[in-house]
Amino acid sequence: MMYYFVTVLVLLIDQFTKYLVVANMQIGDSVTVIPGFLYLTSYRNTGAAWSILEGKMWLFYVITVIVVMIIIYIMQKYAKGHPLFSTSLALVLGGAIGNFIDRLLHQEVVDFISTVFGHYYFPIFNIADTALSIGVVLLLIYIFISDSKAKGTGK
Template sequence: MIYYLVALAVLLLDQLSKWMVIRNMNVGESISIIPNVFYLTSLRNTGAAWNILEGQFVFFFIITAVVLSVVIYYMQKVGRKQPLLGTALAFIIGGTLGNFSDRLFRGEVVDFIHVYIVHYNYPVFNLADSSLFIGVLLLIIYLIIDGRKGKK
């Protein structure tokens, strides 16, 4: 199914990008791509977003298993028939597996995308995080569109 291939592509791109960062940058090193806007900054994270719940591997394992089970269930039940929903779920699966792979094999998540929005120093993230964000955004759009269809 095409949506699982999208998830696999996200996972592979995420892991390749992290491997390149690990291989070519020291932890804490930052490379300016667009000064005052975009940097590659090599960091490690043992928690969730913004390093909350640091070191809680068992918790993340359980949450990941539950989330993946629910998302794959909806992919099989509805997502494969609805392109927007299927794409949203594929991005969520790929992103979830990307960060989980880091936790499982490295004991920490590799973060490296560092942006400044106006003068706000946004927390460093990675492609798996971006994929999760895109997937949730597409899911919200799908739910809004689906909700409007239900009213008609």
């Protein structure tokens, strides 16, 4: 049950930061946080990562509902007692729902975190995207650790 708190926390932070961006910045406005590296840039995305599948909201609705149901099922059935597994799923769940709320209410996702690495401008993202990414990395770590333990014990 504690892991749903992580999901709700991600949702609250995600939606609050998006609200602040929409309320205080025009699309295209940018504020320097760390010169040459980190900026807050108001942007809207009607697609998924890197703007793929732009305008295909119906597809995002269907996929998100299915993914959310699967994650909740897995959390209830298999993740209990596995803190890393549960946390990874809670982060993915919070991120998925955060962007789903945007798509459902506004038919676009508010993105605002802009990073630059030398001459490479990484696609602008948000807190939900960050939670999703961290959740997937933690899930991969969990799978790697579980697989290593299973091989080490002869299972």
